[in-house]
Amino acid sequence: MHNQLFFKSLIATLPKWINKSKISKKEICIYTNPDNLFQMFFFLKNHTNTRFRVLIDICGVDYPSRKDRFEVVYNLLSIQYNSRLRVHTRVDEITPICSVVKIFPAAGWWEREVWDMFGVYFSNHPDLRRILTDYGFEGHPLRKDFPLSGYVEVRYDDSEKRVISEPIEMTQEFRYFDFSSPWVPGDG
Numbered sequence: 001m002h003n004q005l006f007f008k009s010l011i012a013t014l015p016k017w018i019n020k021s022k023i024s025k026k027e028i029c030i031y032t033n034p035d036n037l038f039q040m041f042f043f044l045k046n047h048t049n050t051r052f053r054v055l056i057d058i059c060g061v062d063y064p065s066r067k068d069r070f071e072v073v074y075n076l077l078s079i080q081y082n083s084r085l086r087v088h089t090r091v092d093e094i095t096p097i098c099s100v101v102k103i104f105p106a107a108g109w110w111e112r113e114v115w116d117m118f119g120v121y122f123s124n125h126p127d128l129r130r131i132l133t134d135y136g137f138e139g140h141p142l143r144k145d146f147p148l149s150g151y152v153e154v155r156y157d158d159s160e161k162r163v164i165s166e167p168i169e170m171t172q173e174f175r176y177f178d179f180s181s182p183w184v185p186g187d188g
Helices: 001-015 034-045 108-117
Strands: 020-024 027-032 054-062 070-078 083-091 152-157 162-167
Touching: 001 020, 001 027, 020 108, 020 162, 034 070, 108 152
Parallel strands: 027 083
Antiparallel strands: 020 027, 054 070, 070 083, 152 162
16 A cells, blocks of 8 residues: 555656656566666655665666667665665667666676676766676677577687687588477377
8 A cells, every 4th residue: 555655646747857657576566768777766766755765676688579669677775664665767879878886886787787797888887898798809799699509718728828719600501300299198
């Protein structure tokens, strides 16, 4: 009941910033444009009736068939009101999202991870560089179109006594997959 009332008051307070909203598994989910994120988070953290002071995490999701391919999801917690809030925004491959590090300093690491894994750019980030892959890594490995084998192979060459990085050249033949189950009763 408390979540329903809070949900309604939040929607009434922020009508210009919220595109869509729902309650899912006792969590409030709101969808907004990337242009509204900074102002919305400032409000959500500091307003007397919200107090979402803890940024739990930020994650990215790739939907290659959508026009705005990437969805960035922010999970917030208000300890004072014992409430959780999930904020979603969508961007394409070239549109930047304003960093929220000035509001939530912990966002720095998670924004770097989303940048490294998906290639979503966060403008005004104080230190946007790779965090999980090597600095010379090509591409963003959690994109759905990233090849499973990657673009380069890194190996130690015993004859040269050093690590060598070389492009992968893989030809893959057509494979036939037999999806019938040998355990289906009545086939034997």
